[in-house]
Amino acid sequence: MTCTLDDVLGAAARIAPYIHRTPVFESERLNAMANARLFFKCENFQKAGAFKSRGASNAVFALNDAEAERGVATHSSGNHGSALARAAQLRGIPAWIVVPENAKAVKKATIREYGANIIECESTLAAREETSARVVQETGALFVPPYDDDRIIAGQGTAALELADQVPELEALVVPVGGGGLLAGSAIVCDARGIDVFGAEPEMADDAYRSLTSGERVVTHVPNTIADGLLTTLGERNFDIIKDKVDDILLVSETEIVDAMSLLWTRMKIVVEPSAAVTLAAILRYADRFAGKRVGAILTGGNVDLGHLPFTSSESTD
Amino acid sequence: MTCTLDDVLGAAARIAPYIHRTPVFESERLNAMANARLFFKCENFQKAGAFKSRGASNAVFALNDAEAERGVATHSSGNHGSALARAAQLRGIPAWIVVPENAKAVKKATIREYGANIIECESTLAAREETSARVVQETGALFVPPYDDDRIIAGQGTAALELADQVPELEALVVPVGGGGLLAGSAIVCDARGIDVFGAEPEMADDAYRSLTSGERVVTHVPNTIADGLLTTLGERNFDIIKDKVDDILLVSETEIVDAMSLLWTRMKIVVEPSAAVTLAAILRYADRFAGKRVGAILTGGNVDLGHLPFTSSESTD
Numbered sequence: 016m017t018c019t020l021d022d023v024l025g026a027a028a029r030i031a032p033y034i035h036r037t038p039v040f041e042s043e044r045l046n047a048m049a050n051a052r053l054f055f056k057c058e059n060f061q062k063a064g065a066f067k068s069r070g071a072s073n074a075v076f077a078l079n080d081a082e083a084e085r086g087v088a089t090h091s092s093g094n095h096g097s098a099l100a101r102a103a104q105l106r107g108i109p110a111w112i113v114v115p116e117n118a119k120a121v122k123k124a125t126i127r128e129y130g131a132n133i134i135e136c137e138s139t140l141a142a143r144e145e146t147s148a149r150v151v152q153e154t155g156a157l158f159v160p161p162y163d164d165d166r167i168i169a170g171q172g173t174a175a176l177e178l179a180d181q182v183p184e185l186e187a188l189v190v191p192v193g194g195g196g197l198l199a200g201s202a203i204v205c206d207a208r209g210i211d212v213f214g215a216e217p218e219m220a221d222d223a224y225r226s227l228t229s230g231e232r233v234v235t236h237v238p239n240t241i242a243d244g245l246l247t248t249l250g251e252r253n254f255d256i257i258k259d260k261v262d263d264i265l266l267v268s269e270t271e272i273v274d275a276m277s278l279l280w281t282r283m284k285i286v287v288e289p290s291a292a293v294t295l296a297a298i299l300r301y302a303d304r305f306a307g308k309r310v311g312a313i314l315t316g317g318n319v320d321l322g323h324l325p326f327t328s329s330e331s332t333d
Numbered sequence: 334m335t336c337t338l339d340d341v342l343g344a345a346a347r348i349a350p351y352i353h354r355t356p357v358f359e360s361e362r363l364n365a366m367a368n369a370r371l372f373f374k375c376e377n378f379q380k381a382g383a384f385k386s387r388g389a390s391n392a393v394f395a396l397n398d399a400e401a402e403r404g405v406a407t408h409s410s411g412n413h414g415s416a417l418a419r420a421a422q423l424r425g426i427p428a429w430i431v432v433p434e435n436a437k438a439v440k441k442a443t444i445r446e447y448g449a450n451i452i453e454c455e456s457t458l459a460a461r462e463e464t465s466a467r468v469v470q471e472t473g474a475l476f477v478p479p480y481d482d483d484r485i486i487a488g489q490g491t492a493a494l495e496l497a498d499q500v501p502e503l504e505a506l507v508v509p510v511g512g513g514g515l516l517a518g519s520a521i522v523c524d525a526r527g528i529d530v531f532g533a534e535p536e537m538a539d540d541a542y543r544s545l546t547s548g549e550r551v552v553t554h555v556p557n558t559i560a561d562g563l564l565t566t567l568g569e570r571n572f573d574i575i576k577d578k579v580d581d582i583l584l585v586s587e588t589e590i591v592d593a594m595s596l597l598w599t600r601m602k603i604v605v606e607p608s609a610a611v612t613l614a615a616i617l618r619y620a621d622r623f624a625g626k627r628v629g630a631i632l633t634g635g636n637v638d639l640g641h642l643p644f645t646s647s648e649s650t651d
Contacts, residue, residue, distance in 0.1 A: 284635035317602035322646030
């Protein structure tokens with residue numbers, strides 16, 4: 016059994032009270048650069064600053080009362096942790112978030128603001144999994160994975176569902192791929208609506224590309240990209256859906272990601288994460304694939320550390 | 334004769350085809366911080382990245398055909414130059430923009446993209462005025478001042494007019510003040526609609542504050558603030574309207590401006606200029622004046638140089 020369009024539709028109804036219906040932005044200049052009509056779904060304006068609020072809210076509100084009482088747990092150094100903490104707070108149940116000790120203070124502060132318990136551990140995957148298992152055992156909380164989970168996939172798919180409703184006759188959609196929750200959910204929607212769907216992935220974290228090319232899910236990779244939301248390894252359920260329904264994975268370089276991020280900040284005046292900018296980077300690099308089309312892109316999040324931005328002061332006063 | 338609400342209404346009708354009706358953003362967290370309901374008018378999303386497109390479009394499209402044929406000229410190192418260049422291009426007439434030689438390359442590039450002629454001069458006010466006078470004499474172009482002009486004041490006032498239409502029962506409005514075009518136009522609207530109106534000004538460029546306090550327009554001051562859109566000296570027409578209709582000028586420090594800018598970027602995920610952030614800085618500093626009220630703020634623009642941002646990397650990895 017796999018996640019279906021009905022699951023996405025169900026998720027949309029379930030989470031509607033708890034998330035933003037985010038706006039769609041356009042830019043004449045970016046349209047001109049791409050020679051296409053681009054529609055940016057602004058999940059950077061989503062609750063807790065990222066699309067992750069969709070999946071986490073769906074997972075938490077899909078629990079029956081007996082399950083919910085036990086609380087929820089996950090491990091995350093990023094947006095999924097905040098999103099799960101927020102969803103748990105809204106439902107009035109406890110949450111335990113396992114966070115690597117080297118996670119940014121601002122991330123931990125956000126999780127705490129949402130009332131969750133933070134458990135720190137070493138930053139290795141082994142330590143995170145071990146600590147999560149211990150927390151689940153000790154507390155009885157239900158583990159909510161960040162992407163390899165049908166409720167998460169269905170929840171994330173609601174972003175593409177909204178965009179397809181907001182933009183008539185969308186012809187293609189470009190979505191960042193890390194663990195593959197958003198891409199798998201989007202692919203289910205696009206498949207049903209006759210929209211071509213593409214994953215956008217950093218060359219420096221190309222496990223989804225290699226998985227699709229080889230037909231075997233690549234799990235041994237050492238990603239290293241500025242797009243820190245895309246460091247995760249493609250999930251199993253996610254791979255099954257993606258290999259069936261996604262048209263292609265488009266790779267982009269680190270420079271292309273920063274350049275696209277700069278364009279989104281300066282032309283559209285919005286704050287997006289590097290992970291979000293891989294979409295525009297892919298559209299501009301593979302412009303011939305999209306020329307003349309109505310193309311959507313999901314700007315996945317806007318949580319950045321303003322003290323550590325990648326922009327260089329290349330400009331002098333001329 | 335001074336600018337009236339009818340002039341603002343006329344400007345709104347005149348410029349409607351050429352500008353964005355910009356959205357109003359809210360943030361639960363900023364509301365909680367201010368203990369008020371804040372409505373941010375996002376002129377950072379305006380055409381050419383700032384509210385200046387309103388006044389410039391009004392001035393250019395108010396010309397009769399014989400006047401328009403002569404073209405327009407101004408001196409500006411900032412948003413007014415781009416806005417006038419854009420308005421002239423839309424009307425299909427020539428524009429000459431006098432720019433100090435030390436202006437940012439990106440500003441000059443934007444002006445050129447809109448098809449205007451750039452004339453460089455020394456960066457002193459005397460050189461700018463002299464060069465402008467020469468350009469006007471040589472070309473026959475009509476000079477369009479950046480703020481001390483009724484058409485400009487009426488055009489800028491349309492931002493407050495829109496906001497008052499978008500947000501029912503607005504009780505107060507906070508507007509940055511530099512030359513005073515936006516504040517004067519806003520004051521005309523607020524006066525007619527029964528909304529309290531406040532100017533927000535950097536302590537380091539406090540000529541409007543001192544002018545209002547003393548009753549005499551201060552023209553000898555040496556401003557020095559990160560809010561580079563507010564370096565200009567309050568105009569004469571602007572002062573007449575402001576002293577009659579503005580409730581108060583609220584001063585903020587440089588640190589408060591950067592902190593407010595950081596909040597707008599990280600909480601609302603939008604790119605705004607330091608000049609725009611003085612509004613939130615004032616609302617937070619004088620929170621007792623606004624507690625419990627429905628308060629508007631005009632986020633005037635979003636043109637920044639990403640290579641030179643004021644945020645420091647205060648955060649370590651904890």
